[in-house]
Amino acid sequence: xxxxxxxxxxxxxxxxxxxxxxxxxxxxxxxxxxxxxxxxxxxxxxxxxxxxxxxxxxxxxxxxxxxxxxxxxxxxxxxxxxxxxxxxxxxxxxxxxxxxxxxxxxxxxxxxxxxxxxxxxxxxxxxxxxxxxxxxxxxxxxxxxxxxxxxxxxxxxxxxxxxxxxxxxxxxxxxxxxxxxxxxxxxxxxxxxxxxxxxxxx
Numbered sequence: 304x305x306x307x308x309x310x311x312x313x314x315x316x317x318x319x320x321x322x323x324x325x326x327x328x329x330x331x332x333x334x335x336x337x338x339x340x341x342x343x344x345x346x347x348x349x350x351x352x353x354x355x356x357x358x359x360x361x362x363x364x365x366x367x368x369x370x371x372x373x374x375x376x377x378x379x380x381x382x383x384x385x386x387x388x389x390x391x392x393x394x395x396x397x398x399x400x401x402x403x404x405x406x407x408x409x410x411x412x413x414x415x416x417x418x419x420x421x422x423x424x425x426x427x428x429x430x431x432x433x434x435x436x437x438x439x440x441x442x443x444x445x446x447x448x449x450x451x452x453x454x455x456x457x458x459x460x461x462x463x464x465x466x467x468x469x470x471x472x473x474x475x476x477x478x479x480x481x482x483x484x485x486x487x488x489x490x491x492x493x494x495x496x497x498x499x500x501x502x503x504x505x
Contacts (some may be wrong), residue, residue: 320481350465358392361405361496366398368423369411371438374469378436378485379407381475385489391496404464405495407488411438411469424458433460436484436493441468444476463491 344423367375383393398406410423416437427433450466465484469475 307347319401358387358390359496359500360392360394361386361492361499362394362396363410363492364396364402364404364406366396366406366423367409367411368419369413371409371411371469372471372474374438374467374475375409377475378409378467378481378488382485382489382492383484385485386492389489389493391493393492400426400428403428405432405434405492407436407438409438413441417455420451420456424456424460427460429459431460432462432495433458434488435461435464436488437464437466439466439468440471441476443470444468444478448480450480462495463487 328376365375365379379393379395383386386393396404406427408423408427410420412419416439420435420437424433424435437454439448446468448466448468451464456464465487466477467481468478475481
């Protein structure tokens with residue numbers, strides 16, 4: 304009886320020791336894993352910081368003259384994504400008529416394109432660079448539209464005019480017209496960045 308009791312006590316002690324060793328090993332492993340993850344995250348953050356430091360930053364003011372059902376945000380996000388791939392970081396600001404920052408002007412067509420565009424441009428000063436996005440509300444992406452030619456719009460501040468289509472339900476359509484507009488706007492912004500670089504050098 305006493306012998307069995309002593310053996311049981313010894314077994315309990317051994318089990319306690321083994322459990323303690325296992326717990327320490329587990330904690331040590333978790334600490335190493337956490338440390339490894341932390342190191343990797345730190346390296347990634349440093350890489351992102353270096354990448355951001357190398358990117359050219361351009362501030363673009365945004366003005367929306369009517370209801371777009373957030374389609375202009377979708378358009379902007381696509382432009383920003385393309386620019387990021389070209390090493391340009393797009394910083395957005397609300398429109399301030401007192402400054403001369405480049406302006407991205409979204410003009411949804413409500414009545415007639417020519418009338419709406421003239422109203423959108425009439426308060427824009429001629430000395431600032433403006434990219435105009437004419438937004439056509441269309442019930443489907445295949446509806447035939449007549450794009451607005453830049454030559455038809457008289458305003459000395461315009462550097463580019465593009466057309467896009469959207470609807471209340473789907474927002475910005477995924478179509479060739481919109482893809483072309485996004486690429487064209489991104490290209491105009493790249494040109495503005497190059498112009499800004501030349502100005503700084505001179």
